[in-house]
Amino acid sequence: MSEQRTVAVIGLGIMGGPMAANLVRAGHDVIGYNRSREKVDALVAQGGRGAGSVAEAVTGADVVLTMLPDSPDVEGVAGDLLANARPGALWIDASTIRPDVAARLNGAATERGIRMVDAPVSGGEAGAVEGSLSIMVGGTAEDVEAARPVLDAVGSTIVHVGPAGSGQTVKAANQLIVAGTIQLVAEALVFLDAHGVDAEAAVEVLAGGLAGNRILDRKAAGMIAGDYTPGFRVDLHHKDLGIVTSAAREAGVAIPLGAVVAQLMGALRARGHGSLDHSALRLLVEELSGLK
Template sequence: MQIGFIGLGVMGAPMAANLIAAGHTVHLHRVKESTEHLVEAGGHRAGSAADAAKEADVVILMLPDTPDVEEVLFGTDGVAGALRPGALVIDMSSISPVATRSFAERITGAGGGYLDAPVSGGDVGARAGTLTILAGGTTAAFERATPLLEVLGATITHVGDVGAGQTAKVANQIIVALTIQAVAEGLTFAGAAGVDPAVVREALMGGFASSRILEVHGQRMVDHNYDPGFRIRLHRKDLGLALGSARAMDLPLPHTASAHEFMNAAIAQGLGEADHSALHRVLGNAAGRAAK
């Protein structure tokens, strides 16, 4: 299949690599020095979003935020102006559900199809092709995308109409943020009480507190290894989407607001580019025991 892939960051680069390895022709936009290996592996360099889209049956986006998606789709040399009739746009970024519905309407009006399919699983899942994918769109669009999504993910769910995938992803980000905060607080408490957090983590992995976050991010906290991963500034963006949507529905999300403030503190301490497990370091700093 001819695929345009736009956005080659921590998540996008390994996702594109998996599509290339699966035998697809992948037109890559935003190739940098760190992603030249994708061209060496058989990907095709595209000078613009339009160049990536013009020969593509499917265009996949993996971008940081709502304005980035809008610019790539509808800006100068954007996807919409070069999209082949009937081509499918799959947005795997994590962005506003409201904006997603607007973008889908515009792409559909231009003769294309649209699926929002944000992911969970971090860089580990992106490399392994085991992401959780939350899809919103028509049944026809989902069925058409499924063979590609199966290259990228292990758990793929058609959540509902356009925007439903983004709504599910926002819910995911709420749960992940609060769980990371809980793990960070628990391990910080153990260390402050004079008990080895590594031993506590290992013990808790056999009990009711066990979780994928305790397993992966708990280990990052024990090791003080906060390389992305998923950057705190991007997770804060997702919680901002949650809080904005909640305000529109008059829905209280008090613990989400707390986690958002926690991430504000992390960014104020210069940790915006660190993995979200670095919330553990914020607690260490607050306790006067800055992480190494």
């Protein structure tokens, strides 16, 4: 295909693995690296290639896509990435990290002759598998356009939101809304149960009205069933809400409801539920209600 690229994917976890698989299906030459080898082997089984290090993965790649858990993880691979990627290569960081870190890494990449965009995603594991992620992209207009053939393979909504770091700022706002919505859905479900209402029937009608939202569509069934298999872990959302509260404080913006939800997510994690899906906020509502 005319837009075929050699794409190195660093980080093949819950999100990165399906994204790499979709890049393979789109016809790109994908080489993946992950600290745990079984994830690399899974990509190879799907038609990709494996690498034994970051340096090996990025050498000769047209595009490098990183999907890692936190700012220190991205900073940790940046040295090998920038030292071994070819001049003119494009680095797409799809991780969710601090906006200031994204801007700083962009500057470091520019100094090495490497283009970079910050392109965090929303849609969770389901969106990654379906290739329907919403992607908020920060960087120059030229670099964002260069990234589109790759981003089109993993997402359905791709929007240039501003200069370097802007994608991460929009992602922080996304995580604020998502956490707050999950909390309200959790409270509503516990409230419905306490009154003996059929929760599935209630969700059907709520989802069709003004209260309708993606959390009801994608998370309510699991919350009703008590299935908190992680699509997005509490640990990661706790990290993201730390980014939100810190960035809001730096900007002098009050986020009173967001601050409360950040505390609730932290409390859920402190109770040992960090590896569960973030929809497990329902467990905390039940506990606060004396039901657990």
